[in-house]
Amino acid sequence: xxxxxxxxxxxxxxxxxxxxxxxxxxxxxxxxxxxxxxxxxxxxxxxxxxxxxxxxxxxxxxxxxxxxxxxxxxxxxxxxxxxxxxxxxxxxxxxxxxxxxxxxxxxxxxxxxxxxxxxxxxxxxxxxxxxxxxxxxxxxxxxxxxxxxxxxxxxxxxxxxxxxxxxxxxxxxxxxxxxxxxxxxxxxxxxxxxxxxxxxxxxxxxxxxxxxxxxx
Numbered sequence: 375x376x377x378x379x380x381x382x383x384x385x386x387x388x389x390x391x392x393x394x395x396x397x398x399x400x401x402x403x404x405x406x407x408x409x410x411x412x413x414x415x416x417x418x419x420x421x422x423x424x425x426x427x428x429x430x431x432x433x434x435x436x437x438x439x440x441x442x443x444x445x446x447x448x449x450x451x452x453x454x455x456x457x458x459x460x461x462x463x464x465x466x467x468x469x470x471x472x473x474x475x476x477x478x479x480x481x482x483x484x485x486x487x488x489x490x491x492x493x494x495x496x497x498x499x500x501x502x503x504x505x506x507x508x509x510x511x512x513x514x515x516x517x518x519x520x521x522x523x524x525x526x527x528x529x530x531x532x533x534x535x536x537x538x539x540x541x542x543x544x545x546x547x548x549x550x551x552x553x554x555x556x557x558x559x560x561x562x563x564x565x566x567x568x569x570x571x572x573x574x575x576x577x578x579x580x581x582x583x584x585x586x587x588x589x590x
Contacts, residue, residue, distance in 0.1 A: 375588060376474075376476075376587065376588035376589065377476060377536060377537060377538040377556070377587055377588075378476065378532045378533075378536035378537065379476060379477050379478060379479070379527065379530045379532035379536060379537045379538075380471060380476060380477075380478040380479075380537070380538050380539075380540065380587070381478065381479050381480070381481050381523055381526045381527065381530075381537055381538070381539045381540070381555070382478060382479070382480050382481070382539075382540045383480070383481065383482060383539070383540060383541045383542060383543070383546050384480050384482035384484055384488075384489055384492070384493070385482065385484055385488075385492075385542075386420070386461070386542035386543070386560065386562060386563055387461060387464070387540050387541065387542050387560055388460065388461060388464050388480065388493070388499075389458050389459070389460055389461065389492040389493065390458065390459045390460065390461050390462075391454055391458050391492055392416070392420065392542075392562075392563050393412075393563075394453055394454065394458075395450060396412045396415045396416050396419075396563075397412060398446070398449060398450055398453060399415050399419065399427065399446075400412050400415055402446060402449070403415075403431055403436050406431075406436045406437045406438050406439075406442075407435060407436055407437050408431055408434055408435050408436035410434075416563050416564075417564075417565075418430065419431075420542070420543045420544075420545070420563060420564060421483065421517065421542075421543025421544060421545030421546050422483065422516075422545055423483050423510070423511060423516050424443045424446060424447060425443055426516075428442055428443055447485070447488075450488075451487065451488065451491055454488070454491050454492055455491050455495075457495070458491075458492040458495055460496055460499075461560075461562075461580050462580060462581070463579065463580030463581030463582075463583070464580055466580070466581045466584065467580060467581070467583050467584055468502055470584035470589045471584075471589070472502070473589075474589050476589075477504075477506075477530050477531075477532070478503070478506070478530075479503065479506035479507070479508065479526040479527075479529065479530055480503055480506065480507045480508065480526075481508050481510070481517075481522045481523050481525075481526045481539075482507075482508070482509055482510065483509075483510045483511065483516045483517050483522075483545075483546075484509065484511070485509055485511050485512070486507070486509045486511075486512055489507050489509065493507075506526065506529060506530065508522060508525055508526050508529070509522075510522040513525055517545050517546050517548070517549035518545050518546075518548040518549045518552065519549060519552070520549050520550075520552035520553035520554075522549065523537070523539055523549055523550055523553040523555060524553050527553070527555070534553050534554040534555050535554055535555070537553075537555045537556070538555065538556045538557070538558060538587055539553075539555050539556070539557045539558070540557075540558050540560060540583070541557055541558070541559055541560070541569075541574060542559065542560045542561070542562060542563060542564055542569075543564055544564065544568050544569060544571070544572045544574075547559055547569055547572040547573060547574040548572050548573075550573070550574070551572060551573040556575075557573060557574040557575065558574060558575050558577055558583065558586065558587065559574030559575060559576045559577070560577060560578075560580060561576045561577065561578055562578070566578075
């Protein structure tokens with residue numbers, strides 16, 4: 375069934391920010407006594423807020439200072455500002471949605487500032503979302519709570535059942551499921567079986583997404 379609206383996660387779905395984030399986390403954790411390979415960080419820390427990441431890292435043995443979240447965000451934003459590429463194929467998806475007259479929004483656990491830093495590097499991309507950029511941190515209810523996706527759907531004027539969410543993490547897929555929305559799981563950094571286990575339909579090629587959701 376062709377969707378009436380599409381809601382995108384940001385990191386790892388629209389912008390390819392996850393690899394540099396995982397590398398920075400590995401470096402930072404090591405400085406605080408927790409030595410984990412990037413592959414493990416990608417598996418265990420994807421999809422949450424930095425406050426969630428800090429809590430998980432401390433539970434695993436990292437001696438993080440009280441102000442770690444703010445300090446890490448400062449480092450991360452500086453790194454992302456140096457250049458954050460788009461996910462290959464995402465412009466093809468947006469072109470298909472625009473051509474079909476299907477509205478779309480973004481729902482990210484990242485901050486509004488982070489979205490402006492990454493998306494703003496690509497001329498015209500922010501304008502294409504027509505102001506429909508929503509942060510779970512700003513809303514006060516990050517994923518896996520469904521509030522962010524329900525809020526985005528309401529602002530688009532589309533019932534949850536008419537929306538498809540594009541996610542790359544189990545955390546986000548759980549939020550979509552809780553919101554009563556179908557979910558496509560972009561399996562670039564997350565094993566497809568983990569996405570499927572929480573109700574997402576895994577796929578591997580972003581450029582193929584329009585066909586997968588009935589636009590071709």
